[in-house]
Amino acid sequence: MLDQSMRAEFWQNLAVAIAATGTDEHVDRLIDMIGAVVSPDLITVTRYSATRRPEFVKHRGYSEEMVARYLETYYVFDPFYAHWRGERRTGIVPLKSLASDRMKRGRYIAEFLAQSEICDEIGVLLEDGDDWCLGIFLDRSRQPFRDADVDLLNERFSVFAALHALDTKTRQPSYSRSATPTAPGAVPANGPVIAAALWPELSARELELVELVLNGHPTATIAARLGIASGTVKNHRARIYEKLDITTERELFLHFFHRSQPH
Incomplete structure (x- = not known):
């Protein structure tokens, strides 16, 4: 008390x-x-x-x-x-x-x-x-x-x-509680880099796409960065999920999180 x-x-x-x-x-x-x-x-x-x-x-x-x-x-x-x-x-x-x-x-x-x-x-x-x-x-x-x-x-x-x-x-729908993009540390400069050994079942292209997903990029941004169509991004996602035996982006993150911890 x-x-x-x-x-x-x-x-x-x-x-x-x-x-x-x-x-x-x-x-x-x-x-x-x-x-x-x-x-x-x-x-x-x-x-x-x-x-x-x-x-x-x-x-x-x-x-x-x-x-x-x-x-x-x-x-x-x-x-x-x-x-x-x-x-x-x-x-x-x-x-x-x-x-x-x-x-x-x-x-x-x-x-x-x-x-x-x-x-x-x-x-x-x-x-x-x-x-x-x-x-x-x-x-x-x-x-x-x-x-x-x-x-x-x-x-x-x-x-x-x-x-x-x-x-x-x-709050209005446009309200942002986060620090402004110009504030120190407000926006990550770099996201996680995935070593090929972490998911050997994925191709180099698939690993590149997973990095962008884990960095929070939506499908349209991923397509623009990789120079491919949005439909192709979705197809890549489907193959990645199938290879990793998962069904959602949340599971992808948790899969990465647990694989990255030392055994």
């Missing part, structure tokens, strides 16, 4: 957050409220899609260099991203609930979080329209989060979700 001073801070932040819905201050005030429940060392905010690559929103106390590294390289290994694409489930998601022994040796935890000097992470995943979610990530550099911290966030999650739903309803 929250002690009296923490409860007072929570209710104060809630009042401010309610007033901020529908304004540019919404996400910051939501962060303030969440931070009043469980204190992190730093915070990052990212949007996840079930069909497109992540978008950076903002951070507090984090490195722009590491934001750029995440968007250029590490997002494809992010277990929270895989969780959203595979489960489409909002809620409080501790890293430890996603981190198998294999995952702990993988590039997201062993490389990216280690380089970021992060020892533990909790995601607050909120519906953000269409197939998107807003992920507010609480990070600790020294001490991991306790089970009691997760319990406190779960107790308050319905409030976080209701506030964000109210904000989403007030």
